[in-house]
Amino acid sequence: MDRQIERLRIEEDNYYVQDVRRFEAYKDMIQEEVQEDKRECFEFAYNMSYAKIGAHRDSRSGGTIHRTLGQIFINTFQGKMAEFALYRYLKNHQIDVKKPDVTEYGLGKWDSFDLECQGKYFAVKSTKFYGNLLLLETKDWSDNGEYVPNSSSGTVKYDYIVLVRLKPDGEELMRQNRLLYQREDEVPDDIKELLMEKICGEEWSYDFPGFIYHSELVKAIEERCVIPQNAMLNGKTKMDADNYYFQAGNMHPMREIYIRNINEKIDERASLRLKRKCPNCGKTLVLRHGPYSWFWGCEGYFGRPRCEYKETLRD
Ligand SMILES: [Zn+2]
Numbered sequence: 001m002d003r004q005i006e007r008l009r010i011e012e013d014n015y016y017v018q019d020v021r022r023f024e025a026y027k028d029m030i031q032e033e034v035q036e037d038k039r040e041c042f043e044f045a046y047n048m049s050y051a052k053i054g055a056h057r058d059s060r061s062g063g064t065i066h067r068t069l070g071q072i073f074i075n076t077f078q079g080k081m082a083e084f085a086l087y088r089y090l091k092n093h094q095i096d097v098k099k100p101d102v103t104e105y106g107l108g109k110w111d112s113f114d115l116e117c118q119g120k121y122f123a124v125k126s127t128k129f130y131g132n133l134l135l136l137e138t139k140d141w142s143d144n145g146e147y148v149p150n151s152s153s154g155t156v157k158y159d160y161i162v163l164v165r166l167k168p169d170g171e172e173l174m175r176q177n178r179l180l181y182q183r184e185d186e187v188p189d190d191i192k193e194l195l196m197e198k199i200c201g202e203e204w205s206y207d208f209p210g211f212i213y214h215s216e217l218v219k220a221i222e223e224r225c226v227i228p229q230n231a232m233l234n235g236k237t238k239m240d241a242d243n244y245y246f247q248a249g250n251m252h253p254m255r256e257i258y259i260r261n262i263n264e265k266i267d268e269r270a271s272l273r274l275k276r277k278c279p280n281c282g283k284t285l286v287l288r289h290g291p292y293s294w295f296w297g298c299e300g301y302f303g304r305p306r307c308e309y310k311e312t313l314r315d
Pocket of ligand 1: 278279280281282299300307308309
């Protein structure tokens with residue numbers, strides 16, 4: 001069922017988050033894969049910014065602030081890292097998914113950061129590790145929740161919009177190293193090595209506060225759940241554009257992407273759940289109820305040859 005959208009606390013021009021979820025680094029990662037993903041995201045972000053391969057937008061769609069190469073680099077890097085994080089999460093849960101695209105696209109297309117899986121579409125949004133909001137610029141979404149920048153080509157309707165939090169805070173790292181607001185004529189020749197050391201050299205982790213369904217985005221649009229441009233967020237950040245918002249503590253937990261709520265009688269989201277694959281034989285995993293509890297079992301349990309793969313229910 002769609003959730004009731006929890007509103008921010010508003011005092012004049014100040015907006016405060018109410019419904020938080022604590023950052024908890026996702027642990028089920030293979031270190032070599034993390035390293036490999038990081039390198040790929042790095043190359044992609046570097047090519048999209050400093051190397052000037054592929055076109056880029058120098059301001060976000062609704063915003064008025066001009067973005068530097070440093071900002072474009074780090075935003076692209078973090079956005080791609082978030083996409084890889086979701087990819088690894090799905091793979092770890094025995095869900096078939098293609099690796100994210102790291103080819104350089106033209107204007108606008110690259111920064112929608114999406115994944116396709118079993119005919120369903122994911123938009124992936126990244127935020128800082130202490131962030132508790134999924135923010136969607138109002139200008140980017142039509143009244144029925146279609147993604148406007150992709151309207152001529154590409155995905156317009158996302159079944160799920162997933163929030164991913166990243167640690168450390170990339171913009172802060174860039175700022176500390178005086179790379180964030182650098183003008184183009186100040187960029188040193190060894191910028192790539194520098195970024196490799198300062199950004200890629202960090203240990204990155206992430207978590208998944210949750211996701212929303214397309215219908216909930218439509219609801220947020222109808223109900224005008226918006227933080228307006230120039231409003232102050234949590235007394236610290238001035239908003240540079242109008243944004244629809246969802247609070248981290250008010251989103252669906254990730255496991256809902258593949259597990260129905262076992263207590264629900266009527267499951268209206270059944271068609272949106274992803275199918276898991278048995279790591280043993282490749283058949284579908286199904287939820288079964290044993291004498292004491294629910295578990296995942298292989299569809300091939302009654303087949304020939306019989307597959308007895310089983311796993312306990314967990315996040
Ligand atoms: Zn099996």
